[in-house]
Amino acid sequence: MSKTGLIDTPFKPVEKNVVEEYKTLLEDALGFKRAVDEEGRVVDEELLPKVSEGEIVEIYTYMVRARVIDSWLLKLQRMGKVALHAPNKGQEAVAVGAAKPLRRDDWVFPSYRELGAYLVRGMSEEEILDRALANADDPLKGSDFAIFGNRKYNLVPAPVPVGNQIPISVGAAYAMKYLGRDTVTLTFFGDGATSRGDFHAGLNFAGVFKVPAVLVIQNNQWAISVPRARQTAAPSLAVKGLAYGVPGVRIDGNDVMVVYKIVSDAAEKARRGGGPTLIEAVTYRLGPHTTADDPSRYRTSEEERIMERYEPLRRMRKFMESMGILTEKEALSIEEEWNSKVEEIVRKVLAKPPLPENVFFQNVYGEKPWFIQEEERDLEETLKTMEELGLSYKE
């Protein structure tokens, strides 16, 4: 045995009990857990989370709100007010179901398709719109598009480069453990992201350092036009965790109940020092990849029509009706209510002024070095010249 205890005894196979343990882990990673099927019927009582009827309505309402704001962002993009939008339609259950069981002091590292998670964390529709329009109230001050986040909600702004947040969230989880906190990180990313170096480094560190991290793959079947089968030859994405010593669980990502249950269990386990979990939430992106995409180039509308059947809001309505929580009609009226609320917010947000001209000189450094100061003065001169020449810079 070495001093650190990190050196294996060489020249022998892996011990029998480890092989047995991996057999159980493989079942989780290759299986498919769901509590409620696409017709709203409970198929596995054990996988229903212990939540009250009121909480179920609340979860459903978050999913509705995500869908409503999603469709408004689409509309605003078409009006030329929003630069680009990545539709969330069909993926509301993963975002809401995973974010809901967390505590306020946990940290969430979203990707760009988790409107439901932003709402659960406390971000309002108004803030989402301020951000999307990069107006004077944009909390991220016009830095990039299609990303959201706010320290107020322990919600870290997503990076645009796919998967960059994965190893970073693992580092944050290590810090939590190091500081003796019982908080966890929750990280979202797509099936495409599992191909990147960031994923492999992140999972490897998570396993080696046994950090309190919950890593959720939103497997929506497509990375723009590239199908899941082009990302890996492995039979599931969850199974990838095992190679790094991170348990993987494959679940129905359109069943918000099972998402809640599995993430909640993984988070509690992580809090108690049980280490990371990789969750593959199987879902489907019903819309285009972004407003700049045209899915008819690479998939059939037949496929999309079939997948509508698995759509999570419809399933939730059926489930709630069969449980006697809300009738379908009551459930649908929640959507109408939010539609008109958001319409009002849109009107307010559209009237807000733009960010100041010198906004991009802020927050480059904590304190402005001489060259930033010089360039800021250069901008003032340029604005004067523009006025003299009658030139405009408005977008």
Place this chain on the structure above:
Amino acid sequence: MNMVQALNTALREEMRRDKSVVVLGEDVGRRGGVFLVTEGLIDEFGEERVIDTPLTEMGIVAFAIGMAMYGLRPVAEIQFIDFIYEAFDQIVNNAAWYRFRSGGMYNVPLVIRGPCCGGIRGGMHHSQSNEPYFIHTPGLYVVMPSTPYDAKGLLKSSIRSDDAVIFLEPKSIYRTIREEVPDNDYTIPLGQARLVQEGSDVTLVTWGAMVHLAKEAAELLREKRGWSIEIIDLRTLQPWDKDMVVKSLEKTGRLVIVHEARKILGPGAEIAAYISENYIDLLRGPVKRVASYDTPYPLAHEKLYLPNLAKIYRAVTEVMQW
């Protein structure tokens, strides 16, 4: 024809001409690339030559380096050049340096191409002009066309080059500039600039989308001040065509460099330093650079961040009134 179509034509013609040319990248197959540069290639050449890869820039570039070393001529698309950094290690340490490291036994005839630069409200991760990182790396050619005609001729030369080429396509002019592009097989040699317009007062050195802004600025300066501007489009940024620049300075004695990359250690810094080291006697005033500001690329107010007419107007005026 626009630049996207010209690039598509160059790829198609080179693939027909030479079986060793293969195309790979994210979404280059059925989707035809997010900007449609590879549109239709998969129908003609099949999945083995037009390869939709897993989503990893490092994987794409390293995989292509291996292909290139074995004798293929891969053209790897980076969906937006902003995402090239994961592959940076492979580009610098391998694509650029295998020839040197192996004493000339191996070479890497690889083209890495992709949309670059700003002007389309793309935010910080869809707008970068990161050519300085590549220009700084010996062993690489760095190319940026400004017209459809040049795009076709330069891409063909890049594919035929026996060294690695970083081929940057300014996406803001992908579809806005159209011109006649002949169907014949022509090439434009790497390292050769283009004289865009003659002038006698100031030499304006530029490339990419800025060529078109420079033309507008020259017109404005002629109108308002009566000054005559000579414009040079470098086309290849490494190695840059110093002969054409020097020849022009012999006539004008004044140099302004306009580029989208940030100012600090941007290509303009190198050109200005080279000229002042070797040709200070030709200069009648300081060399001026018009570049983007040294902050990350902003989503808000990008027209103020990028070079614009007013910034060029000011720089030329300062050099003329020196």
